[in-house]
Amino acid sequence: MKIRKMIGLYLAMVLFFVAGMPEKSFADIRPTTQTEAASRMPTDGETPGIEGNPSVIRGNGAMAGEGISQEPVIDPANASKPDVSEPIYDPTSYTKDDFFAQKTLKGIYSSTELYFYVPNYWDVKYVYAQVQYDVSQLVEGKSSSVTFSINNVPIQSYKLEYKNGSPQIVYVKIPMSEVRMGFNSVSISAYARLFDEEGCVDDDSDANWLRIDGTSHIRSGYEAKDPEHTISYFPYPFMSTYNPTGEGLSIAVSDQAANGEVGAAMNLMADLSSETKQENNIQVCLLSDLANKNPTRTILVSIYDNLPQEYKDLVLKAPDTTENATVTFTNDLKGNPLLIITSMSEDSLMEAAYMLMDENRVKQESGNIASVEKGSAQLAVNAGKQSDMMAGNYTLGDIMGRGLTYVGPFHQENYIYLPVSQDFVLSDGGKLALKFRYSENLDFTRSLMTVYWGDVPVASRRLSKENASGDEFNFEIPGDMVGTAANSIKISFDLEITDLICTPRQGDMPWAYVSKESTIFLPPSSDTSLFFDLIGSPFRNQGKFNNVMMVVSDQPSGDELNLFGQVVAMYGNGIKPYGSFLVRKASEFKKDDGDYNLITAGTFGGNALLPQINDKLSFKYSPDGAGFESNEQLILSKEYAGQIGVLQLLKSPFSLNRGMLAVTGSSAQTLLHIQEFLRHSKQRNELTKDCVIVAPDFHTTAFQFLQGTAVKAEPAPLEKLVQNKRSVIFTIIATSAMSMMLIGVIIILIRIRMYRKRNE
Template identity: 65%
Template sequence: MATLTKKHNKKISLSVKISVGCMVMLLIITIFPLGAYGSNTVAPVTGESTEIPDTQETTAENQADQNISQEAAAEGVDFLPVVDPESASVPDQSEPEYQPVSHTQDTFFYRKTLKGIYSSTELYFYAQDYWDTKYVYACIQYDVSQLIESSSSSVTFSINDVPIQSYKLEYKDGNSQILYVKIPLEQVHAGFNTFAISAYARLYDEQGCVDDYSDANWLSISDASYVRCGYESKDPEHRISYYPYPFMSTYNTTGKGLVIAVSDDMAPGEVAAAMNIMADLSSDTKEKNDIQVCRLSDLRNFNPSRTILIADYNSLPSEYKNKITNAPDTSGNTIVTFSDDMNGNPLLIITSLEDVSLSEGAFMLMDQSRRIQEVGSVAEVEKGSAQLAADAVKQSDMAALSYTLEDISGNGMLYVGPFHQEKNIYLPVSKGFKLAEGGKIVLKFRYSENLDFNRSLITIYWGEVPVASKRLNKENASGDELTFEMPSDVIGTSATNLKVSFDLEIPDLICSPRQSDMPWAYISKDSTIFLPNTTDITLSFDSKVSPFNRNGAFNDVMLVLSDTPNTNELNLLGQAIAMYGNEAKPYGSIIVRRASDFNEEDADYNIIAAGTLQSNAFISRINDSLAFKFSPDGTSFESNEQLILSRDYAGKIGIIQLLKSPYSLNRGLLVLTGNSENILTNLQNCLRDSSKREELTKDCAIIDPDKTVTTLQFIRTEETKGGPTLAEKMIRNKKSLIFTAVATTAMFLMLIAVIIILLRIRMYRKKNEE
């Protein structure tokens, strides 16, 4: 009996242990549910092209000969030339004379100081494919060190790695100097061109060479320096591939005379496509945006010199249908036709039998890789092609925010010469980019073996903030690597460039080193940069991007129009879209709803609404959420705790405000409103002026009749920058919470079971004792 009791007790003890073990496991899972509230671990980027290697592999390329010239040839990289100063020319100080042209385009330098025996800088200028370029030249305003030797110093200019001119450098009584460089047209091509300046400057003193101990051998390039292109504009020949020319051009940077029109029906697909086109073309406007958006019946009021018409085919008047040689069919495809209007002015028509397909045509025009294929005047865009293209973009390295140096600049980066040298990698990130956790950089590089390795190193900066460095060593000269994750103090910050500097120190530097003896370093073009973008939204006009634009494309934007929108409302929405869609990429998401069709159950969008309290019922719906609410009669705004409004002033102002959306978490709401059409026009004109847009800060702006801007902050900073609240996290992770609830219930039931078992053991033992 005792043996049976012991066995029974052991079974009970085993059951208790199993139960307790299960309870502990369930408790652990409950406390740390898989994916319950996100993770600090960044998911790996899939696809071979986006992998970031963690190992240091030495390839055949890394074993190349250390001779600097051979190294450059193996990589297809040319050294900027150093010309014997004695054979260099005297600087040409006379501006070149050419036949007059209709247009000129100047690209200015940033102020730059070149230091050391050998140093260089570059300027990129863009030549449009519709330019008939007649001449190109550079005007360089510069200063040189008083200590340089004119007999042993020169500057060489190159265009697209081809040397074109060398001049002597000479100090001139402390005065700034100007020289001109004629650039051969045969070396200039459509697209980006590189104009490089390479300086060779030497110093001497009584004891001999002091170049290796001094920063006094410098050449300073003024920001008044520029490259000028003189050109005539080509006949567009109704070629769609030339878009956005002639609708936008480098000689009309405001878009004056351009009108984007939709049919009077203003179908949602028409307005969405028009807003995408508006954002795309507004990227080319400078100080002012004069592009108009209107209903077709109002087109003549603007007397357009160029028109883009977007409409359902059945809504087109016959005069425009007659311009379309290839009418759309029932497939839902979109037809894009480039012709002339009745006055002989450029006319682009985007039409389809399904208004939801019209954005397909807009996206094709916005996507250069697709647009350049359309060399004729008519293009048929298949329904669904935008989704295919969007999916391809999402899978690409650039969309994944993973780049190689080749993706960014087309080649590697070469450093030549002793001492400190730095170059910038300009990042192809959107304006609203902010670095998230998990950013990683892998630089592959090599360098000459004639360095003083006790003093030579590489340093990387996030903008101007140093983030990593490594000392160079002779053993790894043929193939070195620096791999690091971005430090925590730069998470949540933005930068437009990575600066990579080398300190290439040489022992016993001689006074007249040959170029082939100079120290060098080369960063391989397969170096990788992974920069994830934060998902947090910023509800502030200081951003000018978040939350309506993400990674350069529209981020789930819903435009809520009044039931009978007019041209004034369309134009105001167009200017808001232009502000947030500057440099917008194709394949973003914009949908359009009428106020009467708005459904808060289907409002998981970033919303933009414009109008008066009377015209747009949606404004009336959210009036209580506004910082400055409309008075009951809708004729003025009411005061609040931050600003007391006089009765007269409150009836003359317009309000532009950002709010947290009351319909969805982590979404924003932009409202542009006033009590009359005149006030809406004033808001519109204010947004057209780039200087006025820059005055918009914080989250609420009051615009008075004189366009004076007053800004106020109503959203607490921690609400927008601190990420989602606990309640928001709980709602976002419903599945995890359900799992947690089930696990907790199971744990509770197991606990009850354990208690029952323990009570039974106690009762059983008490019975045996009796």
């Protein structure tokens, strides 16, 4: 009996201990460092982590000494009148304007930020902000002000006052001593009080507003530094802020167009295309095409033996082994910048391309010659595998460099701009673990925290006085958000106060603070989706090329390479190095090589792969290849069928769970129309469904032929553990209980047997 009691007690203790254990936050299994999130240059829609000089708010004593980033509330009595005269500076060769998004600031205290970037090749002469704004007619100038700060350092405060409903403009000179290389933040903090004949009406929180117009901007005047053939400046001068389309840049390969040459050139095309915005005028061509293109800047990728002698003479240090690649920054015979990437082995050309794409590596090359060892890319891949296993795990400190601060009554909100790649789509199991605190002078019956995925509310939590000094909010992002993309999370607080007086002291103003230790887990989706709407899938994953094989014709022309370059640029915006990208000639392509996401382009007679897959195309070629045949969704006239080009996404005929893009045309002219169409980002972004006809006038018609094209990829074991943590815990509990029960039964049976033997 004692043994049975002990077993039962032990089993109960095990179950109680396991069931009562708090679930470990996913923050506990995240990597200790997130250097990539902090160091990489963000693409469009992303915001970098900025570490400022936080000041300390002292309200109710709860936040003192915390080092919380907070813009000061300037006493309006000490603010000056707005400077309405545009600053006058000596003219510079170049200027760049960074525009604020149109936004309305509401409440007694609210703020917004704009980030601008200073490249290392800028010699900045001046920076100033021009802000056009409107204010509520109830805002009282004697008790309202706006403060401008650069990198969390206040620089100027102005009075806010209503002016007959007319838009107002204020100019703010930004001290050059506070402007730094890389990202800079300019914040606008408004302290706006309300006034009418009866006195203050601050309890009407929507009435005290400051609207910033979208024409507001930060203007930087600069001169361009001489790169002096220093590789560390790359991609400057081949790409620059004063030439945002890449006009005049040619990326050339030898006339033999070896697979390794084309692969390295396409990766560089994808990388440099990230620098272009509305239009991409970078050219990809054969070396013999350069005479006709007359480039002002050239990047040449070639096996050393394929280089003409005149270019070999320009290589400052010939490759001395069959393993390494060399990068030479020099001038061509016309005196224009020339970058030569060469090696005895074509496999090493991609190594050099990856080095140039990796900002942390290229900035180490302080000379005009760089030697790239074969295998260096694999070292970088191996180093990134651990962080890739836990991709999507961030703390607020990783992303922002600080926590989030909210000051003032009523509705306050802050955005967290996520360091995710442009191909990011949310998978199952997205979670947030927020740690925060707030002042105790709130009306807790009406005060609330709300979290948004993009602009869609996903969770909310009422605030309570007993948790004011340390609250937590852990939740999973709802399932209806799975498969959606967002580049920001918004966290808002409604800080309501009972008996709000007319002019509260700053120390009595309500506040909230979200700790930088708060954790965000955003697992990326590994589904394969064949829609142009999801521009990255299936050719990108987590910002890198995802097992891509590009199949070109046996003797690609310069026009064909240019077309492939624009296709790669479409999928390569914001691409990171060290992905998987191969090139094959059509005659070399074997079905056994088909376990890739394929990209191919050409005409029926020019690319030998297209006849092989013709029966799989949504718009099939006619038997003579002079046009396309009608199908169940569109009847084509014979003339129109010979004038159009077609972008067609389809399931790969050669492998399960892989996709394929076929850029098809009946002639070189129709393919040229597609090439020019893809140069414009607005037109690329309007591509939709899985098949698009491009007419000679760039008019497009989209069709949906594929159904159920999202293919679930099997998650990695660690992803399964993170995403199914509760199931794993339950399984452990159940297995432990069953094991203990089995042991108990065995012991009981043994004791019964022993008892019977004694009686016998």
